[in-house]
Amino acid sequence: MSPTRAAESTAAAVEPASAEPTGPGTGTGTPGEGQLSRSLKRRHLSMIALGGVIGAGLFVGSGSGIASAGPSIVVAFALSGLLVMLVMRMLGEMSAAHPATGSFSVHAEREIGPWAGLTAGWMYWAMLTLGVAAEATAAGGIIHGWLPFLPAWGWVLVFMAFFCLTNCTAVKNYGEFEFWFAAIKVAAIVAFLVVGVLAICGVIDTAPGASNLTGDGGFMPHGAGGLISGILATAFAYGGLETVTIASAESDDPVRNVTGAVRTAMWRIALFYVGSMLVVVTLVPWNDPAVATDGPYVAVLDHLHIPAAGQIMNVVVLIALLSAMNANIYGSSRMAYSLVRRGQGPRALARVSGGVPRLAVIASCGFGFLAVLAGVLWPTTVFTWLMNMVGAAVLVVWGFIAVAQLRMRRRLEREAPERLVLRMWLFPVLSWVALLAVLAVLALMTLHQDTLTQLYFTGGLTAVLALLGVAAQRRRKRSAAAA
Template sequence: MEGLKEMKESTGGEGLKRELTTGQLSMISMGMAIGTGLFLGSGLAVGASGPSVIISYAIGAFIVLLLMGCLAEMTVAHPTSGSFGTIADRYLHPMVGFLVRYSYWIAQVLGIGVEVSAIAVYMKYWFPSVPGIVWIIVFGAVLIYVNLTSVNAFGTFEYWFSMIKVSAIVGFILLGAYVLFGPTGQHHGGMNNLVSDGGFFPFGFKGMWIAVFISLFSFLGTELIAVTAGEAKDPDTAVPKALKATVFRLTVFYVLTMTIMLMIVPWSQAGIEESPFVKVMDYLNIPGASGIMNFIVLTAALSSMNGQLYASSRTMYSLSTERFAPVIFGKLNKKGVPTVALAVSTAGIIVAAVVSALMPGSSYAFMMGISMFGSLFTWLVIFVSHLFFRKRWEKAGGRKLPVKMLGFPYLTLLGGLLLLSLMITAWFTDFKIMLQFGVPWLVFLSLVYLLVKKKNHDVTPANKQHKDAV
């Protein structure tokens, strides 16, 4: 128990300011998850599976539900900005903690590139002749400025931008339901769209399963609540409430919106040249509606990108405080923001700009593929960490936690096995790049860890005294 207590005391705020409320935590997580994965990436999932994508998103939501149950319990026990990296360090092995934090960092950095690439796609709706790289630079600069302000200002920004997205999705669901089932007598598509043109499973079980993998990209970001716990006012109350609300809302939003969208617009018209949601508005011929929806999906990408800048900077900050990154990355400005860690985390914007210039027609899918590995690897480590955490926590006589994962260890194992099988599935899809990038990345990080560990060991006070004595 003493060791666990020591861990909690040593990794609490780490100099960061605890200013985020329960409402802000919930909306930040929602803002991360409701981004281009739903508004733009859903076109990829529909194209791979057809109407059965509805089942794909339901399975993806189930995996996230299991993940959040594990994460909520561990995060309440250890509310730190290092989050799942610190937990993996203590309950698995320091090397695993190192690998997961750097993998999560690179995932967020590259994820920033995904979102800003999507922003360039959205802006073509109004400015088709302006090169995408212009919008990448402009919006990248704006969000860097926002992240340089206090964490409370960041939380407020995310809260209202997420509120716009949530309100838009609720409005989309209500509008779609009215169009489909209302008394107008001018129904569009309906249930027939779900079974025509190849049936509900036009690409069989394989297509549906591949779409589960793609759907996971839509849910990436929900784990950010664990990262923000280090700056939450009351982690014991805020984290469980925010996680439960997030999982419930995301499940309802994703499944309902996908169902309504496919009932209105034939699935064969889905794609990633523009948001499927904008296509729905065009299809319904509602004056000005497609422009409004394009603005909403633009704010969705900005919000998600903003959250990823936050997550990547805090992850790098955590690495620095534990001497696995240069000390300068752990320095805070007067407002409690790790400015140098933020600066290095903007690399994704540069990568996106280069990829957009070299691959203007396929930059989004490419960036999406290489950014997924770090996040899914992090999720897998969370499941494995929970298996060891629960046993050690109870054996050490840890306090009774306000939230507890049900069905342990069976549901924890189920979540991990489902996720691992989906990661392997990627090798047989167009997202093979995820593993082609991810596996060498882990090998590279392992070598770096061994070098950093040796360096840190060589400069410890005990070693220094020994050398002086000799």
């Protein structure tokens, strides 16, 4: 069901969840006044989903998970990957039934209440904008190492300005950048998997057999505690995949495109994450210092005597960081746009020109750069607090997705079963399994001091947003009653 021009206009920037573009239909790709463009193509959505799975956390951050779990990191990635598959299937079901720029925030508002939409939406916005800061800082550090004539924060400013400008011009620019960024990342990891399998088979190196999987303490060298640490390290590596359902609302065929993107994302998780981790722990000892210091991929390539392995992976990691920056700027701006259109933020951010919510883009980039400056000026206080506040944000969002899907599915089965073009497997059993798994991961976070601190900060932010949402919901009810 497409919204009317009046509902999309800037003058009517504050709208209820039902005013989001929902339901089956195709867009023309040519925006009217105050309308978001629908110029993303199916190839864009497919690569956005694929690129969203492959981030710097896989190339570098997985080293800490291997150090904690040893070879059982494969099991940790498989378990957390199964959880993500369930969450994405639930989100895909809702997004195919009601494509919306605000994605799960809109679904939470409709099925649970406006307070839930506000909490999930602004929590995700904060997570993405702070992700922009972290990724930009890391990218700036890499470039500063190559070109030191600018300080690292200067390169961050260059990246911020570039992606802010491109995201302000047209949504297809975001789609094109993500398409090519994802293509490079996919090529890199496919090449790694091919080389790794050849090495395991003894074609380009002596076949290691199972010696690295069973030696040095065995498959679980640190026992169940190490596996739990590995699960915590891997669960957050999948965050950001939800952006594909946000982008689908700006595609030429939202229902078909989001359905295809979610379906194909399933096997990619297993192939890229679980497969590559299996290659790493098979080829090099899990306790090789290079795994943690240089990253698991560099450690493998160095072990196989691949020339310039470190520099090759630095380029790939830089591309992964820039891709994540681009995706997070896009996702945060669209989430902010959706929230303020539903009366849950400053109206000005809902203004659209040229098919793009430019003020929302600028605000998201601005907050991200302020966080970068906080990291330069107050790295151990303000910046640490900010990062801790979103440390478990993705789990909060996944929890809202599970609850909203349980409620929406039952409602649609009664009212509009034809909208269920993509269905959750074994409903409601696996939906409940996913929700309980999210709660289990939150419970596991209490076992380690670092993650417990994140849990406290994220819980505090969630409580504040929920209270603001409840207060806004009550004011709206009082205003409606007075009218």
